[in-house]
Amino acid sequence: MCIPGCQEVVARRLSRRGVFKGVAGMATLAGFSALPAGGAFAAPVSFSKVVDLTHVLDPSFPTYFGKPQLEIRQLFSFDKDGFNLNEWVVNEHTGTHLDTPFHFSKDGPSADALPIETLVVPLAVIDIREKAGADPDYRITAGDITAWEAANGPLPAGAAVALNSGWEAHLGTDRFRNADANGTLHFPGFHVDVAPVLAQKGVAGVVVDTLSLDYGASKDFAFHYKWLGSGHWGVEAAANLSALPAKGATLVVGGPKIKGASGGLSRVLALV
Amino acid sequence: MCIPGCQEVVARRLSRRGVFKGVAGMATLAGFSALPAGGAFAAPVSFSKVVDLTHVLDPSFPTYFGKPQLEIRQLFSFDKDGFNLNEWVVNEHTGTHLDTPFHFSKDGPSADALPIETLVVPLAVIDIREKAGADPDYRITAGDITAWEAANGPLPAGAAVALNSGWEAHLGTDRFRNADANGTLHFPGFHVDVAPVLAQKGVAGVVVDTLSLDYGASKDFAFHYKWLGSGHWGVEAAANLSALPAKGATLVVGGPKIKGASGGLSRVLALV
Numbered sequence: 001m002c003i004p005g006c007q008e009v010v011a012r013r014l015s016r017r018g019v020f021k022g023v024a025g026m027a028t029l030a031g032f033s034a035l036p037a038g039g040a041f042a043a044p045v046s047f048s049k050v051v052d053l054t055h056v057l058d059p060s061f062p063t064y065f066g067k068p069q070l071e072i073r074q075l076f077s078f079d080k081d082g083f084n085l086n087e088w089v090v091n092e093h094t095g096t097h098l099d100t101p102f103h104f105s106k107d108g109p110s111a112d113a114l115p116i117e118t119l120v121v122p123l124a125v126i127d128i129r130e131k132a133g134a135d136p137d138y139r140i141t142a143g144d145i146t147a148w149e150a151a152n153g154p155l156p157a158g159a160a161v162a163l164n165s166g167w168e169a170h171l172g173t174d175r176f177r178n179a180d181a182n183g184t185l186h187f188p189g190f191h192v193d194v195a196p197v198l199a200q201k202g203v204a205g206v207v208v209d210t211l212s213l214d215y216g217a218s219k220d221f222a223f224h225y226k227w228l229g230s231g232h233w234g235v236e237a238a239a240n241l242s243a244l245p246a247k248g249a250t251l252v253v254g255g256p257k258i259k260g261a262s263g264g265l266s267r268v269l270a271l272v
Numbered sequence: 273m274c275i276p277g278c279q280e281v282v283a284r285r286l287s288r289r290g291v292f293k294g295v296a297g298m299a300t301l302a303g304f305s306a307l308p309a310g311g312a313f314a315a316p317v318s319f320s321k322v323v324d325l326t327h328v329l330d331p332s333f334p335t336y337f338g339k340p341q342l343e344i345r346q347l348f349s350f351d352k353d354g355f356n357l358n359e360w361v362v363n364e365h366t367g368t369h370l371d372t373p374f375h376f377s378k379d380g381p382s383a384d385a386l387p388i389e390t391l392v393v394p395l396a397v398i399d400i401r402e403k404a405g406a407d408p409d410y411r412i413t414a415g416d417i418t419a420w421e422a423a424n425g426p427l428p429a430g431a432a433v434a435l436n437s438g439w440e441a442h443l444g445t446d447r448f449r450n451a452d453a454n455g456t457l458h459f460p461g462f463h464v465d466v467a468p469v470l471a472q473k474g475v476a477g478v479v480v481d482t483l484s485l486d487y488g489a490s491k492d493f494a495f496h497y498k499w500l501g502s503g504h505w506g507v508e509a510a511a512n513l514s515a516l517p518a519k520g521a522t523l524v525v526g527g528p529k530i531k532g533a534s535g536g537l538s539r540v541l542a543l544v
Contacts, residue, residue, distance in 0.1 A: 043320075044318045044319060044320040045318065045319055045320070046317065046318045047316060048315070048316040048317070050392045052387075052529075054529045055529065056384045056530075056531055057528070057530045057531065058530070058531035069359075070530075072531075072532065072533075075363070078376075078378045079378070082376075083375060083376050083493075084374050084376075084377075084534040085364055085375065085534050086532070087361060087362060087364065088360070088361070088362055088364070088533075088536075089359060089360070089361050090359060090360055091347070091357070091359045092357055093357060095529075095530075096529070102356050103355060103356055103357065104355050105350065106350045106351070112328045112329075115324075116322050116324040119539075120322045120543075221355075224355075252524060252526070252541075253539075254524070254527075254539035255526075255539055256537055256539065257324075257326045257327065257329055257367075257539060258329045258330070258342075258344070258360070258367075258537070259328055259329065259330035259344075260330075261344075261358060262355075262356040262357050263357075265528055265530070266526065266539070267525075267526035267527055267529060269388055269392070269524075269526075271392075
């Protein structure tokens with residue numbers, strides 16, 4: 001049942017830009033930065049409430065490719081069997097989920113290989129709601145990072161950076177995917193040039209409230225390749241980012257610990 | 273592919289004891305206690321390290337019914353397609369996972385309906401390694417709870433109680449399921465009489481390092497019915513419980529937020 005036609009779409013998109021060659025070269029060139037381990041909590045972390053950053057997932061949840069990516073099969077029911085139990089057929093990139101380095105690299109860390117220390121990290125939230133409202137193709141720039149740091153101080157070591165575009169408000173409407181007549185999506189994301197800036201600052205991962213780390217109109221997944229391909233992770237389709245402070249929260253990415261997974265549905269939350 | 277024969281096994285087990293009728297009665301009788309919400313963190317929580325309580329999951333991970341419950345299908349590969357992506361066919365009760373009230377009740381809360389406040393809670397760890405080593409059929413009793421409280425003070429409001437039986441040491445060997453010649457499993461668990469004791473103390477959930485909240489030899493899932501059926505949750509097959517203090521850790525159950533799920537693979541961790 002899963003994403004029929006999506007291989008064709010991606011292959012067409014990528015071959016159109018000759019991305020395959022470039023990617024292979026980049027992976028070889030960049031290698032994988034050592035993931036930061038343990039360093040995030042030099043001092044104790046304190047919190048007094050928990051904010052759930054995870055959307056409820058059902059088979060109708062929107063997907064990048066526009067086809068359902070979750071099937072729920074009832075195997076047992078309480079009335080008939082005395083207990084309830086389902087199995088799922090689920091694509092690794094569905095709902096609020098983790099993107100691992102392995103998703104866009106030949107041999108980067110998969111979900112089971114990301115140490116938990118790199119998934120519980122300080123969270124910086126960059127508010128681009130106004131810009132994204134004016135321009136759905138807006139891509140976060142190095143200038144947005146600089147502006148955040150000017151207001152909040154340097155990004156903490158091992159942090160995650162979340163893009164709060166306000167796109168969650170469109171969930172349940174066509175505006176969430178925002179496909180034009182040609183099928184091109186229009187929602188904000190990270191500009192490829194921001195990847196080395198964040199990497200240089202020791203950022204571990206990024207979070208978006210849309211269906212892709214790249215902006216929707218991307219034809220080449222440039223940020224995915226650059227960011228994940230250099231040993232970092234991402235979270236897509238996060239919820240409730242507007243409930244968080246610009247700094248001071250701790251992100252918990254409850255990603256699946258499945259051997260060889262390129263990502264997967266996750267319980268994502270913030271300790272505030 | 274999933275757990276062939278398991279319906280037959282359960283039906284046989286349950287009908288042998290006439291459990292169906294009793295269960296229906298119990299669910300009607302008990303109703304569902306209101307889940308505690310928000311009350312766990314009256315004071316700020318502090319931590320300085322994270323302990324991963326989640327096992328790596330692959331298709332060979334042992335299951336209660338002895339058949340594989342995870343299939344990983346590669347949909348795209350980096351070499352061929354420019355990125356890696358799989359889908360999973362997975363039973364909701366596989367690997368380190370959540371049991372919701374809905375798993376053993378007609379209409380208790382499913383995974384999407386458990387507020388995050390009830391999944392991030394103070395954790396009490398009860399060490400029964402010596403008892404379980406001497407008797408694999410050991411069931412934790414009200415006396416074990418009393419002994420823990422005598423040493424550590426009252427169980428905190430909204431807490432989770434973990435049974436550290438040391439059973440993790442048997443993972444990778446037949447001793448983990450520990451089936452006898454008749455197919456009966458032998459590993460420790462919670463005694464049904466402990467359920468009302470824990471409920472009365474306001475405990476939200478329980479954690480085991482084995483394949484079932486009930487002890488392996490249970491023929492009627494008595495603890496499951498009593499505990500889950502009264503609006504509480506459980507975690508099965510937790511890892512690393514021996515790395516935790518008896519009290520003072522905060523448990524984070526990163527359960528799946530899937531509509532109508534009876535449970536599911538989770539990232540479970542402790543903040544210490």
